[in-house]
Amino acid sequence: MYDVLIIGAGVSGCACARELSRYDARILVIDKEDDVCCGTSKANSAIVHAGYDAAPGSLMAKLNVEGNALMGPLAEDLDIPFRRNGSFVVCFSEEDRPGLQKLLEQGRANGVPDLRILERDELRAMEPNLSDDIVAALYAPTAGIICPFTLTIALAENAAANGVEFRFNTAAADIRKVDGGFVVETDQGPIETKTVINAAGVYADQFHNLFGAKKLHITPRRGDYCLLDRVVGLPVERTIFPLPSKFGKGILVAPTVHGNTILGPTAIDLDDKESTATTAAGLEALLAQATRSVKDLPLKQIITSFAGLRAHEDGHEFVIGELPEAPGFFDCAGIESPGLTSSPAIGKMVAGLVSAKLGLAQKTDFISQRKGILDPKTLSLEDYAALVQEQPAYGAVVCRCETVTEGEILDAIRRPLGARSLDGVKRRTRATMGRCQGGFCSSRVMAILARELGVPLTAVTKCGPGSRLAVEDDWERRGGEGA
Amino acid sequence: MKQFDLVIVGGGPAGLAAASAAYDAGCKRTLLLERDNELGGILNQCFHDGFGMHTFHEELSGPEYAERYVQRVLDRDIPLRLGTTVIDIRPDKTVVAVNKRDGVFEIPAKAVILAMGCRERPRGALNIPGYRPAGVYSAGMAQRLVNKEGVLPGKDVVILGSGDIGLITARRMSLKGAKVHAVVELMPYSGGLKRNIEHCLEAFHIPLKLSHTVVDIKGKKRVESVTIAQVDEHNKPLPGTEIEYPCDTLLLSVGLIPENELSRRAGVALSPATNGPVVNERLETSVPGVFACGNVLHVHDLVDFVSLEGEATGRAAAQYIRDGAVDAADLRNVPIRAEGGVRYTVPTHFRPDCVEDALTLRFRVAARSENRFIRVYAGDKRIYSQKKAALAPGTMEEITLSKADLLGDFDALTVKLEDA
Numbered sequence: 001m002y003d004v005l006i007i008g009a010g011v012s013g014c015a016c017a018r019e020l021s022r023y024d025a026r027i028l029v030i031d032k033e034d035d036v037c038c039g040t041s042k043a044n045s046a047i048v049h050a051g052y053d054a055a056p057g058s059l060m061a062k063l064n065v066e067g068n069a070l071m072g073p074l075a076e077d078l079d080i081p082f083r084r085n086g087s088f089v090v091c092f093s094e095e096d097r098p099g100l101q102k103l104l105e106q107g108r109a110n111g112v113p114d115l116r117i118l119e120r121d122e123l124r125a126m127e128p129n130l131s132d133d134i135v136a137a138l139y140a141p142t143a144g145i146i147c148p149f150t151l152t153i154a155l156a157e158n159a160a161a162n163g164v165e166f167r168f169n170t171a172a173a174d175i176r177k178v179d180g181g182f183v184v185e186t187d188q189g190p191i192e193t194k195t196v197i198n199a200a201g202v203y204a205d206q207f208h209n210l211f212g213a214k215k216l217h218i219t220p221r222r223g224d225y226c227l228l229d230r231v232v233g234l235p236v237e238r239t240i241f242p243l244p245s246k247f248g249k250g251i252l253v254a255p256t257v258h259g260n261t262i263l264g265p266t267a268i269d270l271d272d273k274e275s276t277a278t279t280a281a282g283l284e285a286l287l288a289q290a291t292r293s294v295k296d297l298p299l300k301q302i303i304t305s306f307a308g309l310r311a312h313e314d315g316h317e318f319v320i321g322e323l324p325e326a327p328g329f330f331d332c333a334g335i336e337s338p339g340l341t342s343s344p345a346i347g348k349m350v351a352g353l354v355s356a357k358l359g360l361a362q363k364t365d366f367i368s369q370r371k372g373i374l375d376p377k378t379l380s381l382e383d384y385a386a387l388v389q390e391q392p393a394y395g396a397v398v399c400r401c402e403t404v405t406e407g408e409i410l411d412a413i414r415r416p417l418g419a420r421s422l423d424g425v426k427r428r429t430r431a432t433m434g435r436c437q438g439g440f441c442s443s444r445v446m447a448i449l450a451r452e453l454g455v456p457l458t459a460v461t462k463c464g465p466g467s468r469l470a471v472e473d474d475w476e477r478r479g480g481e482g483a
Numbered sequence: 484m485k486q487f488d489l490v491i492v493g494g495g496p497a498g499l500a501a502a503s504a505a506y507d508a509g510c511k512r513t514l515l516l517e518r519d520n521e522l523g524g525i526l527n528q529c530f531h532d533g534f535g536m537h538t539f540h541e542e543l544s545g546p547e548y549a550e551r552y553v554q555r556v557l558d559r560d561i562p563l564r565l566g567t568t569v570i571d572i573r574p575d576k577t578v579v580a581v582n583k584r585d586g587v588f589e590i591p592a593k594a595v596i597l598a599m600g601c602r603e604r605p606r607g608a609l610n611i612p613g614y615r616p617a618g619v620y621s622a623g624m625a626q627r628l629v630n631k632e633g634v635l636p637g638k639d640v641v642i643l644g645s646g647d648i649g650l651i652t653a654r655r656m657s658l659k660g661a662k663v664h665a666v667v668e669l670m671p672y673s674g675g676l677k678r679n680i681e682h683c684l685e686a687f688h689i690p691l692k693l694s695h696t697v698v699d700i701k702g703k704k705r706v707e708s709v710t711i712a713q714v715d716e717h718n719k720p721l722p723g724t725e726i727e728y729p730c731d732t733l734l735l736s737v738g739l740i741p742e743n744e745l746s747r748r749a750g751v752a753l754s755p756a757t758n759g760p761v762v763n764e765r766l767e768t769s770v771p772g773v774f775a776c777g778n779v780l781h782v783h784d785l786v787d788f789v790s791l792e793g794e795a796t797g798r799a800a801a802q803y804i805r806d807g808a809v810d811a812a813d814l815r816n817v818p819i820r821a822e823g824g825v826r827y828t829v830p831t832h833f834r835p836d837c838v839e840d841a842l843t844l845r846f847r848v849a850a851r852s853e854n855r856f857i858r859v860y861a862g863d864k865r866i867y868s869q870k871k872a873a874l875a876p877g878t879m880e881e882i883t884l885s886k887a888d889l890l891g892d893f894d895a896l897t898v899k900l901e902d903a
Contacts, residue, residue, distance in 0.1 A: 226610070231744070274703055278612045280720070304607035306615060381579065385587040392583035397518065397568035400742075401602075422617075435740075437605035439621035443628055457634050462617035466704035469617045470634040471731075475660045 002026045003358055005184055005193035007172045007207060009033075010041040011148065012335045013199035014155035015347030021162035022351070023360035028193070029156070029164060030186060032171035034464025035424045036417065037152035039201045041340070042427070043225070043276065043308025045265060046148050046256055047239055049338040050087060050140035052107025052115060053249060059318045061110040064338040066345035068142055074344050078154035079372035080147060081257040087143035087239035088118070088127065090134045090293060099243045100138050107140065114141045129235045129295050143239055147257050148340055149427035150372065153417070155347075158370040160416045162363070168420075169464060172200070175210055181328060195328040195354055202273045202311045204333035208319070211326035216319060216333060220273045220309040221248075223265025224282040226290075229301040229435045230259040240293050248310075249337065251289035253297070258430065263290040263297070265308070278307045303435050310336040318342070320349060322357065330354055373411045373428060377403060398448070399441040401434020409445060413452045420453065422446060423463040446470070484588045487562070488512040488804045490578045492569045492745065493598035495524020496786050497777025497793040499552035501596045504797025506559045510804050514590060515556065515563035516580055522556065522565070523549030524600055525623070526786065528630045531651050537787035548786060572597075572749040576772055594772040594800040597746055597760065598793065601778035604738040611643075613700030616707075622652040622736035635659055637732025641709040642666045643697050644736030645673035645680075646877055647784070652734055654683035664728045667692045667711050669718055672851060674877030696720060700733060709733045739782045749773055756827035757781040763816075764833035764842055765799035766792065771808045774800050781829050781845070784879045788845065795843075809837060817889075823899030824849050826876070833896070835889045842884045846898060848874045856901045859884060862893030874900065 004020055006013045009031035017029050031038065048071050054061035075082035091100050100117060107115045118139045123130055160166060167188070174185040181194040198207045205218040228235075239254035248267050256262055266282045283305055291297050313319060313334030323329045332350055339346070354360075376384045376394050387407075388395040394407030412419045412428035419425040422432065425445050432438030432445065446460045446469055453460070461467040489510050491498045494517030502515045521527060526534070529545025536542060539551070556563065567582035578590045603621040618637050620628075622644070625636045638661045642649050645668035653663045666684060671694045673680055684691055692711060698720050699710040713724035741759040743751070752761045752769035759780040760768040767774050774796040777789040814834045821828050828846040844859075852874050859867035859882070866888040874880070889896075 227607070231747070276703070277614045277699070277701070280612045280698065283610050283612060300608075302607050302610060303605060305610055305612070381587055381589070384581070388581060388583070388586035392586075395581045395583040395586055396566060397570070397581065400518065400568065401744075403568075403570060435605070436602040436621075437607055439603045439605055439624050442620070443624055443632060447632070457632055463704065467617040468705065470628055470632070470636055471638060473629070473633055473635050473659060478660065 001181060002028045002191065002193040003360070004028070004195050004197060004354055005030065005182070005191060006197040006199055007184070008039070008199035008201055009036040009156060009166065009168070010039050010199060010201050011037070011152045011155065011340055011343045012332050012346050013197065014152050014159060015343040016197050016199060016332060016350045017159035017164045018155045019347035019351030020354060021159045021164045022362055022366045023355050024363055025358065025360050027164040028191065029159070029166045030170040030172060030191070031168050034168050034420055034461070036156040036166070037149055037427060038463065040309055040311055041148055041152050043306050044148055044223070044337065044340060045225075045252055045254065045262060046145055047087070047252070047254060047341070048082070048144035048146050049341045050107065050115070050143040051110050051112045051338070052103050052138065052140060053244060053338065054110065056106055056109035059320060060338065060342070063318060063342035063345040063349065065111050067338070067342035068144070070344035071144065071146065071341070075146070077368050078151070078158060078370045080150040080154050082144060082146045083257055084142060084144040085238050085255060086139065086141045087241060088123070088137040088139055089241045089243060090130065090137040091243055092133045092135065094135060096243055097136060100136060103138050107138070112140060112142065115139070127236050127238060127240070130240065131293055131295055134293070145239065145254060145257050146340070151340070151343070153428060154370050154372065157415065157417055158367070161367050161370065166417055172207065175207060175329070177326060194358060195330065197330045197332055197350060197354065199332040199335075201335070202309050204311060204331065208323070208331050208333055211323050211329055213325055217314045218334060219312045219314070220270045220275065221312040221336070222268040222270050222275065222282070222307050222309055224278045224286050224305065224307045225262055225264030226283065226286060226302045226305045228261040228263070228298060229303050231435065232261070232298045232301045234259070235261055235294050235297055242289070242293060251286055253290050253294045263287065269312070270309070273309065276307045276309060278305050282307070304437055312336050318346070320346065322353060328357065373408050375408065376405060398444050399431035399434065401436050401440070402430040404429045404431040406448065409448050410452065413449065421461045421463050421467070422449065422469060425449065442469070484585065484590060485562070486512065487514040487590055488593045489514070489596065489800050490590055490592040491515045491596040491598055492572070492578070493517065493524065493600060493779070494519075494522040494563065494565070495598065495600050495777065496526060496549065496552060496789045497600070497779070498596065498598035499523070499549070499556055500790040500793030501598060501776055501797035501800070502561050503552070503555040503559055504794035505801045506561055508798045508801035510801035513561050515561055516567045516569055516578070517563065517565050518568045520566050522553045522563070528626050530630050531655070534786050537785065538790060552790065569745055572745045574750040574770060593804045594774065595749070596796050596800055597751070597768070597773065597775040597779050598777050599742045599745060599779045601739040601741045601782055603735070604740055606735055609737055611697050611700065614703055616700070616702040616705050618702070618706030618732045619700060620732070620734055622648045622734050625652055625734050626655065629655055629659055635661060636734065637706070637730070638662065639664065639730035640732040640734060641697070641711070641728050641730050642734045642736060644668065645675055645691060646736055647675040647679050649736035650675040650679040650683040652736060653689050654687060657687040657689065663687065663689045664730055665690045665692050665711070667695045667697060669696045669714060670694070674875065697733065698725065706731050706733055739778065741779045741782065743779060746775070746779070754827060754831060756821070757829065761831045763830050764838050766796045766830065767799060767803070772803055781827065784877060788879060788881065809834070817893070818895050819844070820895050820897045821846060822897055823901065824852065825898050825900060828898050838886045838889055840886055842886070842889060843881060844884065844898060845879055845881050847876055847879055848900060849876060851875045852900065856903070857882060858899055858901050860897045861888060861891055862895065864891065864893070
């Protein structure tokens with residue numbers, strides 16, 4: 001029997017797993033997809049919010065500000081990119097100024113440091129490409145940007161290094177209370193556990209509602225995004241938000257830690273919890289908004305568009321804690337923006353609750369650091385040369401847009417919780433994420449995956465079962481052209 | 484690593500032609516760098532024929548065409564490195580490259596020829612909405628899977644883009660037993676050759692849907708269907724005209740982009756019209772001693788012209804190495820303007836004193852038209868006029884101007900299309 005079973009290997013589930021791995025306990029994370037970071041965590045703005053958006057006194061506000069402060073040291077421990085680039089909330093007319101003032105006061109009440117309102121001239125000096133219509137902005141220097149893939153993957157890898165087990169392609173269907181804990185029924189069979197952490201993203205309401213007297217309702221709220229090629233440089237250095245509305249923080253323009261520019265998200269409420277398709281209307285609305293904030297955005301340099309689903313709980317609040325109706329069942333639900341930012345604090349909070357419940361003891365041999373995949377681009381030429389001498393695979397460039405070598409791809413596949421699919425390699429190394437979007441290197445990455453996994457090329461998937469990338473050429477078996 | 488005078492970046496048709504031409508022009512210290520494990524570039528996966536009609540007056544397959552130029556390089560014993568990626572070209576023409584055997588190495592070259600080719604435009608460049616499942620590939624990737632890896636990208640296929648690459652991909656997939664449901668083209672006409680429409684579509688009863696585009700992709704894990712719709716004159720989809728094809732694959736052949744990241748690092752100025760370097764009559768970029776040829780310079784329709792351009796840069800680089808940089812301060816530098824339906828020209832400017840016997844201009848037109856004149860003006864004076872029965876954006880035009888016509892005193896050369 002496990003001590004803890006975590007449903008969902010998104011950023012919340014992995015943060016809980018990593019924090020709980022400080023304790024002596026048997027911990028299992030399950031996910032219905034073939035990898036970590038396959039739901040809400042993989043498609044979002046990649047922003048570390050300062051913390052002025054959430055209502056003062058809310059759990060969201062508290063965990064946002066705490067998470068923001070924790071992110072710096074965590075990023076160092078986990079060897080992942082993170083940059084405090086600061087954010088602007090811009091307003092387009094004098095009538096909107098009270099909205100800015102309200103955010104400033106809210107932020108101060110939430111404990112966000114160094115907030116101030118900037119006027120037109122100062123704004124222009126800092127961000128020359130801001131629209132001429134912008135009259136003032138709230139500046140939050142503690143806001144940052146992060147790579148949500150590597151954050152989630154690094155949390156999971158670190159948890160695994162500390163003994164946490166992961167099972168993928170394992171979907172929880174039902175949870176039953178039994179003596180001393182729960183049986184979680186999955187499509188791979190039942191799993192017994194003393195406690196359950198419900199970190200199931202857009203599906204968290206379904207598991208909560210098995211036990212909770214007060215029902216939760218989570219709406220998948222779709223956000224469409226576009227990504228610009230690195231080649232255009234950064235139109236803005238900081239993250240630029242419009243004033244928030246009831247649908248959220250509005251459409252932002254922001255740099256990514258990898259030097260792209262991200263535009264988005266829209267906010268479209270859906271019923272279907274799997275509907276991550278972009279729509280023409282969504283993309284159009286998004287581009288119209290983005291170009292309102294920042295002048296001359298090079299929209300011809302869009303290299304991809306995508307959509308993610310936020311797990312929007314009706315009360316727009318994080319629902320974290322033990323259910324009184326089902327002791328040992330812990331919710332980690334309604335984790336929408338600023339969920340990514342809050343994840344380090346969410347992990348700590350949940351781990352605190354669960355470890356107290358189970359009376360867990362801290363390990364003495366907790367490994368707090370994780371080493372990322374070595375990127376030769378970060379080395380001096382001398383060090384790179386030495387690396388290739390030692391490991392020739394780093395001398396073979398596979399993805400030419402992002403200059404990703406075979407050495408990095410092999411590391412991504414061979415490390416614990418390694419990549420099993422093209423998307424897995426992509427999210428760990430950035431191969432296929434550049435301007436040709438894998439047109440050149442996908443087949444080469446597929447060949448490496450096939451070789452490493454010991455499967456034929458036709459068994460290599462984009463993202464797990466059902467997503468095979470190629471089919472067998474059975475032309476000759478069928479007798480060729482004359483058949 | 485030995486000392487080299489000339490480094491050629493890319494061992495496809497442009498780089499191969501450049502290497503042997505530079506050798507023949509006297510440059511014996513050339514290093515040819517190729518990122519793949521064989522020479523020939525994209526030709527190696529182009530199994531269809533039709534290559535080399537201009538140069539060899541016979542129809543060769545891609546690998547056969549490549550082989551002729553590879554042989555020239557081997558015959559001359561030109562040093563080369565395969566599996567080698569150039570990671571930087573510095574403005575002082577130091578080339579930094581890496582491979583498994585030599586590791587990371589730097590070569591301070593006297594001249595560099597850029598021959599990196601191009602990339603295919605991805606789905607994102609068109610902002611096609613829908614899911615992002617397995618089964619959406621560029622035509623080039625599909626070709627590689629079929630011809631090099633021996634697998635198929637899928638069995639029920641829709642192709643977007645009816646240029647020659649899209650058409651040839653449709654035939655290849657059909658020959659391999661896949662069902663190609665339609666080739667979809669945004670424009671009201673195909674950019675491909677007429678014979679390709681006949682041989683690749685009509686012969687296989689594949690419908691060509693002109694003035695249509697892809698408006699939705701369904702399937703979360705693998706493509707389940709592709710929906711197309713007719714577009715209006717502004718290329719906006721018309722509601723009510725949707726056709727949904729159940730299929731497992733969408734192949735995109737929606738344009739090529741010259742691959743100029745290394746050119747940028749070298750400080751080479753690029754043209755917004757071609758996305759390739761701005762070059763003079765010697766195909767020399769804004770950085771003296773750095774030359775460009777083939778698809779990295781501008782996207783070609785026929786490989787024969789790529790080879791010719793490669794040879795021209797090979798000779799020019801050899802001359803540069805032999806004679807040193809031309810003292811540009813003393814030379815008249817005349818811009819070449821593309822006007823009246825001409826989208827761009829290569830070169831973009833020229834120095835009349837440096838033209839040897841004639842100046843070759845290559846260009847593309849912006850739209851289809853019939854019975855128009857290609858005209859060139861030196862200042863106000865018409866120096867060239869040629870009637871063309873048909874002009875199309877898919878076809879690269881080439882004209883040659885004699886040196887005698889280029890020596891007058893004028894401030895610009897203008898290439899334009901005129902009705903009469």
